[in-house]
Amino acid sequence: MLPSKILVTGGLGYIGSHTSVELIQQGFDILIVDDLSNSSTEVLEGIKKITGITPEFIKLDLRDKKEVNQLFEDQPNLSGIIHFAAFKAVGESIFQPLEYYENNIGSLIYLLQAIENKGQKFSFIFSSSCTVYGQADQLPITEHAPIKKAESPYGNTKQIGEDILYDNSRSNRLLKVISLRYFNPIGGHSSIEIGELPKGKPQNLVPFITQTAAGIHDKLNVFGDDYPTLDGTCIRDYIHVVDLAKAHVVGLKRMMADEQNGNFEIFNLGTGKGNTVLEVIKTFEKISGVSLNYKIVDRRPGDIVEAFANTTKANKILGWEAENDLEVALKTAWEWEKKIRNI
Numbered sequence: 001m002l003p004s005k006i007l008v009t010g011g012l013g014y015i016g017s018h019t020s021v022e023l024i025q026q027g028f029d030i031l032i033v034d035d036l037s038n039s040s041t042e043v044l045e046g047i048k049k050i051t052g053i054t055p056e057f058i059k060l061d062l063r064d065k066k067e068v069n070q071l072f073e074d075q076p077n078l079s080g081i082i083h084f085a086a087f088k089a090v091g092e093s094i095f096q097p098l099e100y101y102e103n104n105i106g107s108l109i110y111l112l113q114a115i116e117n118k119g120q121k122f123s124f125i126f127s128s129s130c131t132v133y134g135q136a137d138q139l140p141i142t143e144h145a146p147i148k149k150a151e152s153p154y155g156n157t158k159q160i161g162e163d164i165l166y167d168n169s170r171s172n173r174l175l176k177v178i179s180l181r182y183f184n185p186i187g188g189h190s191s192i193e194i195g196e197l198p199k200g201k202p203q204n205l206v207p208f209i210t211q212t213a214a215g216i217h218d219k220l221n222v223f224g225d226d227y228p229t230l231d232g233t234c235i236r237d238y239i240h241v242v243d244l245a246k247a248h249v250v251g252l253k254r255m256m257a258d259e260q261n262g263n264f265e266i267f268n269l270g271t272g273k274g275n276t277v278l279e280v281i282k283t284f285e286k287i288s289g290v291s292l293n294y295k296i297v298d299r300r301p302g303d304i305v306e307a308f309a310n311t312t313k314a315n316k317i318l319g320w321e322a323e324n325d326l327e328v329a330l331k332t333a334w335e336w337e338k339k340i341r342n343i
């Protein structure tokens with residue numbers, strides 16, 4: 001019998017590449033599929049430099065149902081999937097909702113149909129997001145916090161995606177699902193061989209900070225300092241991407257060892273600690289020695305005030321917790337930025 005293989009969709013992207021490294025290092029045989037819409041095959045080199053192994057890679061657009069079915073026919077030994085592939089730009093999704101629904105929901109359905117057609121036990125990890133909570137009424141946010149109406153089509157694709165997985169896990173009892181709700185992933189691998197590679201102007205805080213420090217932008221805009229927080233800026237739970245990646249491996253092992261409680265589980269992945277935007281800037285200045293040119297501007301529409309995770313469920317049930325703090329995460333983000341800019 002062929003050894004089982006794990007399909008990593010979007011495995012050349014930011015979180016997918018870091019998770020691929022952890023999977024390989026834990027002895028998993030992986031197959032990466034990616035359409036390269038937000039990544040490049042150079043990432044394979046980075047993964048090889050860290051692990052000594054070039055993972056199997058197929059360029060494939062998961063919006064093509066035929067191709068997805070063909071993939072599953074050609075790869076009969078697939079036994080699990082970590083599904084990262086999706087569009088993820090919140091602002092863009094407001095102007096291109098149909099593209100977001102087509103990719104983030106269409107691809108998910110094709111994958112689940114192909115899995116169901118196999119008629120075998122299958123483990124599925126879904127990349128969800130803290131965005132499903134919106135502005136939670138209680139902090140830190142537990143997995144029981146109510147889902148708020150999504151602020152964007154992107155956010156809605158995560159809510160709908162979880163509903164589809166839940167419904168399918170009830171009809172297909174051979175399917176096991178873990179949905180991981182990420183808080184704010186930042187940083188890169190300590191080897192500096194892989195990291196975050198945003199296309200165009202970054203929308204997220206940390207890549208904007210590192211690019212500003214690298215001289216790519218004149219200044220960083222801080223969106224509002226009149227929020228009801230310690231220093232008036234918003235609070236988020238910034239989690240190092242390698243910690244996040246490790247949680248996927250733990251989740252996968254849990255499902256494969258039949259240790260799951262039922263066949264659909266949700267876990268928050270964060271550090272449990274919130275930091276304001278100004279705290280992130282100050283910490284970055286401390287670890288880099290670079291003084292950042294930043295300016296307080298108007299609030300960004302759609303921003304929530306405060307979000308950080310209650311991580312008790314992941315700690316207790318997965319035995320997982322974030323090991324790296326904000327300083328470590330920012331250091332790796334800065335080292336990576338310097339490397340790709342030849343600084």
Ligand code: NAD
Pocket residue numbers: 009010011012013014015016033034035036037038039060061062063083084085086087088103107127128129130182183184185
């Ligand atoms: P990313 O854009 O770096 O990675 C996604 C990868 O999927 C890219 O390599 C892209 O080329 C690929 N892809 C997209 N559509 C595809 C398709 N139709 N077929 C094949 N490949 C396709 O994004 P990321 O930050 O690594 O995010 C990974 C997942 O985690 C996404 O589902 C995202 O929504 C989710 N997530 C990300 C964050 C974050 O802040 N980065 C937070 C919460 C959840």
Ligand code: WQD
Pocket residue numbers: 088090128129130131155183184185203204205206208220221222223224233234235236277300303
């Ligand atoms: C963090 C803080 C900004 C940029 C987004 C998605 C969410 C999830 C994670 C995928 C906020 C402030 C930012 C800048 C700033 N992704 N900021 N100047 O908004 O928590 O969440 O990424 O699922 O769905 O919405 O992250 O990094 O954009 O912002 O002041 O140039 O930094 O206002 O307070 P956010 P972010």
